[in-house]
Amino acid sequence: MSINDATVAENFSDRHVVIVGAGITGLAAAHQLLQQPHPPRVTIIDAADRVGGIIQASPFAGLDSVDESADAFLTRTPSAMKLCAAVGLDHRLTSPAANHAYIWNNSMHAIPSGTMLGVPGSRKAIWNTQLLTTSGKLRASLEPFLPRAVGRSTDSLGAAIRSRCGNEVLERLVDPLVGSIYATDTDNFSVQGMPQVAELLAQPTSLMRAAGSAMQKRTSGGPVFATPITGMSTLTRAVCDRIVEDGARVILSSPVRSIEPQGRSYVVHLETESLQADAVILASPARHTAALVKQLNNETSAQLQQFEHASVIMIALTISRSQWPQHLTGTGYLVPKPVQTGVTAVSFGSNKWAHWKTASEDMILRVSLGRDGAPMHNLDDKSLLEVALRDLRLHLGFDATPTNMRFTRWIESFPQYRPGHASRVESLDNQLNESSPGVVLAGASYRGIGIPACINDGQRAASRAIASFVS
Numbered sequence: 080m081s082i083n084d085a086t087v088a089e090n091f092s093d094r095h096v097v098i099v100g101a102g103i104t105g106l107a108a109a110h111q112l113l114q115q116p117h118p119p120r121v122t123i124i125d126a127a128d129r130v131g132g133i134i135q136a137s138p139f140a141g142l143d144s145v146d147e148s149a150d151a152f153l154t155r156t157p158s159a160m161k162l163c164a165a166v167g168l169d170h171r172l173t174s175p176a177a178n179h180a181y182i183w184n185n186s187m188h189a190i191p192s193g194t195m196l197g198v199p200g201s202r203k204a205i206w207n208t209q210l211l212t213t214s215g216k217l218r219a220s221l222e223p224f225l226p227r228a229v230g231r232s233t234d235s236l237g238a239a240i241r242s243r244c245g246n247e248v249l250e251r252l253v254d255p256l257v258g259s260i261y262a263t264d265t266d267n268f269s270v271q272g273m274p275q276v277a278e279l280l281a282q283p284t285s286l287m288r289a290a291g292s293a294m295q296k297r298t299s300g301g302p303v304f305a306t307p308i309t310g311m312s313t314l315t316r317a318v319c320d321r322i323v324e325d326g327a328r329v330i331l332s333s334p335v336r337s338i339e340p341q342g343r344s345y346v347v348h349l350e351t352e353s354l355q356a357d358a359v360i361l362a363s364p365a366r367h368t369a370a371l372v373k374q375l376n377n378e379t380s381a382q383l384q385q386f387e388h389a390s391v392i393m394i395a396l397t398i399s400r401s402q403w404p405q406h407l408t409g410t411g412y413l414v415p416k417p418v419q420t421g422v423t424a425v426s427f428g429s430n431k432w433a434h435w436k437t438a439s440e441d442m443i444l445r446v447s448l449g450r451d452g453a454p455m456h457n458l459d460d461k462s463l464l465e466v467a468l469r470d471l472r473l474h475l476g477f478d479a480t481p482t483n484m485r486f487t488r489w490i491e492s493f494p495q496y497r498p499g500h501a502s503r504v505e506s507l508d509n510q511l512n513e514s515s516p517g518v519v520l521a522g523a524s525y526r527g528i529g530i531p532a533c534i535n536d537g538q539r540a541a542s543r544a545i546a547s548f549v550s
């Protein structure tokens with residue numbers, strides 16, 4: 080039953096939904112629940128002293144707010160745009176000032192046009208770039224002639240692309256692009272975890288042709304990314320303000336310790352109080368949720384415990400504009416694994432965002448280090464800076480002299496969707512639904528890490544919580 084079907088029949092004001100986690104997923108769930116004509120009571124709880132979870136910003140280099148993690152969301156999946164509109168931010172959005180980026184593979188190369196997440200959509204896309212060697216180009220050009228079944232039986236993204244397009248397309252194009260979104264190693268990452276590529280592989284045609292026609296269909300124009308002009312955390316704060324206006328209770332600095340079944344409802348235990356709930360949305364990361372569902376379903380808890388996460392470090396730097404190579408006008412670059420020595424990606428913040436303008440016109444860079452299989456967060460700031468400056472010298476060809484610095488460690492922040500992830504999640508959902516109706520898993524650990532996917536998942540969880548009242 081959809082949330083709309085359910086609402087036609089019922090008044091839920093005597094029900095209570097508790098949401099664990101006030102990241103974008105939990106906030107979207109709360110917002111969706113409160114859109115009902117007769118909504119349930121909603122309480123949202125977070126262990127941290129602020130809402131937003133991974134979405135975080137702070138003053139930097141004289142600017143009021145520079146993102147410490149996500150700096151934008153994809154507009155093609157409309158949920159984030161719609162949520163911005165719902166909380167009155169649609170007129171305060173901006174998009175990147177530049178729309179091209181690079182891959183550094185011993186020198187800087189533009190990401191070839193005519194590729195989709197690194198998958199070539201034509202032979203021209205392969206032959207027009209210096210990023211691939213001649214033998215890599217020849218191998219990639221064979222892709223349309225391979226039997227359709229090649230690469231389609233595996234759920235390893237790396238294996239699928241290697242067997243269809245060759246190692247170079249995977250290592251120099253697809254892995255840097257997908258790897259940077261998930262801080263992952265695509266050889267150990269699920270095809271289904273990257274739905275855009277999964278859809279291409281599911282087409283009854285060559286991968287190249289599927290990518291080509293998908294790109295042709297995408298002629299709608301309009302910017303691909305957007306963000307509130309005051310930073311991504313404006314969105315989480317605005318959603319929080321709205322749900323409070325609509326009656327939600329927000330409890331911060333209060334980790335949920337356990338959830339206990341009690342007849343047809345649940346008791347959610349915090350340190351200082353216990354809350355009775357008719358439904359519980361678990362919008363905390365899988366590794367935290369594992370402990371919370373122990374009393375509900377031991378098997379689900381054990382499986383959630385197995386989920387893996389990668390850690391990254393984001394260093395924001397400013398360097399004098401006079402040091403900046405004029406020809407680098409793009410939004411930043413990615414570094415393929417075979418040539419990585421620490422830095423995985425660099426965002427040229429001041430090229431990307433017109434509003435990140437410091438009084439001294441310095442250039443803001445955001446440097447990412449660490450990924451799945453190559454953790455770096457145990458290094459101290461001094462050592463991290465040394466690695467970052469050494470790699471910047473190698474990649475950009477000059478000794479950057481930072482004038483401001485900010486280090487943010489994102490420990491175990493990127494869920495890793497291993498091959499088989501989608502079926503594992505489906506089975507967890509079913510197990511939990513059977514043992515504990517009304518308890519719902521949501522968030523980046525399960526059905527997509529991007530902000531629009533998290534919003535969709537929060538809204539889906541809200542629908543399932545409501546549906547549990549009427550089933």
Ligand SMILES: Cc1cc2nc3c(=O)[nH]c(=O)nc-3n(C[C@H](O)[C@H](O)[C@H](O)COP(=O)(O)OP(=O)(O)OC[C@H]3O[C@@H](n4cnc5c(N)ncnc54)[C@H](O)[C@@H]3O)c2cc1C
Pocket residue numbers: 099100101102103104105124125126127130131132133134147148149150151152153333334335336362363364367368391393489492493521522523524528529530531533
């Ligand atoms: C460095 C970085 C850059 C990124 N860049 C982008 C980007 O540009 N665009 C994009 O679309 N996505 C980006 N992402 C991904 C995206 O930001 C995240 O996937 C998304 O914000 C996760 O939201 P969430 O609500 O599912 O989880 P979280 O934000 O992790 O929220 C979960 C919340 O649960 C709380 N919690 C945990 N345990 C408990 C407990 N026991 N009791 C109470 N509360 C608890 C936590 O404190 C946290 O606030 C980026 C991620 C990172 C790490």
